[in-house]
Amino acid sequence: MDHVEFDREPPANLTTMVAAFGGWIDAGRAATGALRHLVRDLGAARLARIDPEEFFVFTLERPEVRLRADGGRDIHWPLSEFFAWHPGDGRDGLLLFCGPEPHQRWQTYTKAFLDVAERCGVRRIVSLGALLAGAPHTRPVRVTARSTDPAARSLLEAWGIYHRPTYEGPTGISSVILDAAERRGMQHVGFMGQAPHYLQDSENPAAIQTLVSYVARLLDLSPDMSHFDEAIQDFRAQCDQAVARDRATREHVRKLEQEYDAAAGEERPALPGGEVDSEKLMQELQDFLRKQREGGASS
Numbered sequence: 001m002d003h004v005e006f007d008r009e010p011p012a013n014l015t016t017m018v019a020a021f022g023g024w025i026d027a028g029r030a031a032t033g034a035l036r037h038l039v040r041d042l043g044a045a046r047l048a049r050i051d052p053e054e055f056f057v058f059t060l061e062r063p064e065v066r067l068r069a070d071g072g073r074d075i076h077w078p079l080s081e082f083f084a085w086h087p088g089d090g091r092d093g094l095l096l097f098c099g100p101e102p103h104q105r106w107q108t109y110t111k112a113f114l115d116v117a118e119r120c121g122v123r124r125i126v127s128l129g130a131l132l133a134g135a136p137h138t139r140p141v142r143v144t145a146r147s148t149d150p151a152a153r154s155l156l157e158a159w160g161i162y163h164r165p166t167y168e169g170p171t172g173i174s175s176v177i178l179d180a181a182e183r184r185g186m187q188h189v190g191f192m193g194q195a196p197h198y199l200q201d202s203e204n205p206a207a208i209q210t211l212v213s214y215v216a217r218l219l220d221l222s223p224d225m226s227h228f229d230e231a232i233q234d235f236r237a238q239c240d241q242a243v244a245r246d247r248a249t250r251e252h253v254r255k256l257e258q259e260y261d262a263a264a265g266e267e268r269p270a271l272p273g274g275e276v277d278s279e280k281l282m283q284e285l286q287d288f289l290r291k292q293r294e295g296g297a298s299s
Contacts, residue, residue, distance in 0.1 A: 001119070003055075003112040006048045014084055014095040014120040018215060020128040023101035024172045028195035028204030030130035034211035035098040041223040044083035044096055048116055052078045055102035055109050082116055094219070095120050101173045109173070110180050117186070124149065124187040126218065127174050128211050130204075133194035136256040137239045141210040142194045149187040155218075156189075163192075189218065198252075199239065205231040 020026070020035035038044070052061075056078050063077045080099030087093065095117065102109045117125070135142060144163035147153045156162035178188050191214050193207045209228040216223050243249045 001112070001115055003051050003108070004048055004116055005051060007046055010047055010116070010120050011084060011086070011093065012119070012121045013092045015092040015123045016126060016219065017095040017097060017117055017120075017122045017124070018126045018128065018219075019097040019174070019177075021099060021101045021172065021174050025129035025131060025174060025192070027130040027132045027193075028199060028202065028207045030193050030195055030204055030207035030211055031128040032098055033203060033205075033208035034128055034215065035096060037208060037212050038215065038221075038223060039083050039096055039098070042085045042094070042096075042221075044085035044094070046081055047084040047095070047120075048082040050080040050099065050109070050112055052080065055080075055105055056100075057103045060103055061100055082120075084120070092121075095122055106173055106176055110177050113177055114181055114184060114186075117181070118184060122186060124189065125178065125181055126215060127178060127188065127190040128193075128215070129174060129190065130193035130195050130207050130211070132197040134256055134259065135194045135196050136253050136260055137196045137199060137204075137206075137236055138253070138257060139260045141204075141207045143191055143210055143214055144194075145189065145191050145214070147187070147189045148182060149189065152187070152189050152218075159217075161191075161214075191215065196256075198249075202235075205235050 018035065018038060020031035022029070022032045026032050058078075061078045063075050065073050065075055067073055078100050080102075081097070083096040083098075085094045085096065097113075133142070143161055145156045145159075145161045146163055146165050147156055153162055174190075178190070181188060191211055193211050195204050195207045205228055209225060209232065212223060212225065215221070243253050
């Protein structure tokens with residue numbers, strides 16, 4: 001199979017795929033964080049990888065050098081990996097995918113991606129994503145969902161999160177893949193979380209937990225969620241400290257809280273209005289969180 005290297009012969013009964021791409025629709029690293037959590041929790045084994053050579057510009061997505069225990073060094077290239085999991089009770093298994101959004105040759109990449117899915121028997125793709133939104137870090141993470149499967153759509157409507165797509169404009173690799181997957185007869189369910197726009201580069205454990213919870217609910221999984229509560233409390237406490245240092249920031253977050261509470265679950269615009277300097281706020285919060293991490297590492 002072009003551009004794909006298999007670790008072993010792929011099974012043909014992985015009828016559902018869960019996929020997440022880093023980059024544009026991975027705000028707070030929520031989508032890829034949720035996917036990685038599922039892979040670890042399920043003990044899913046790597047099945048295949050897409051060769052990065054044809055699809056990435058390595059000055060934009062650089063390989064990394066890492067030291068080995070013997071003092072030598074290895075080069076690690078951008079990973080676009082498929083993992084396989086079987087429940088062990090006779091049910092069909094899951095194919096899981098995680099990787100950065102490629103820079104080029106999207107149609108070729110899409111074909112390689114879906115050829116793997118088709119070879120493994122995938123009939124439904126569950127996509128994970130997260131967008132920057134006018135959402136305060138002090139409130140539960142909102143998620144919207146869409147689906148091409150009428151039965152799944154009814155379930156999402158019952159959960160109160162179904163949203164008919166209305167977006168027009170630039171898109172990402174996930175939308176390209178799902179469009180092509182539909183032409184191959186594969187159904188689609190998509191979950192899209194919302195992460196605070198002023199925490200653009202910070203990993204958001206609350207958003208990760210929320211996406212994992214919805215996937216688990218949809219697929220009847222029972223992942224270990226025990227470590228999330230402490231991680232979320234620590235994250236919010238650090239954000240609270242950063243916000244408290246600046247009056248304009250406090251007022252902005254308070255406004256977001258009021259809008260969130262008034263909406264009572266209704267969808268809000270992707271970004272709020274207001275006079276706050278979002279770039280300045282983002283930088284201050286990121287500097288503060290970085291110092292917190294460095295202080296914890298040195299103690």
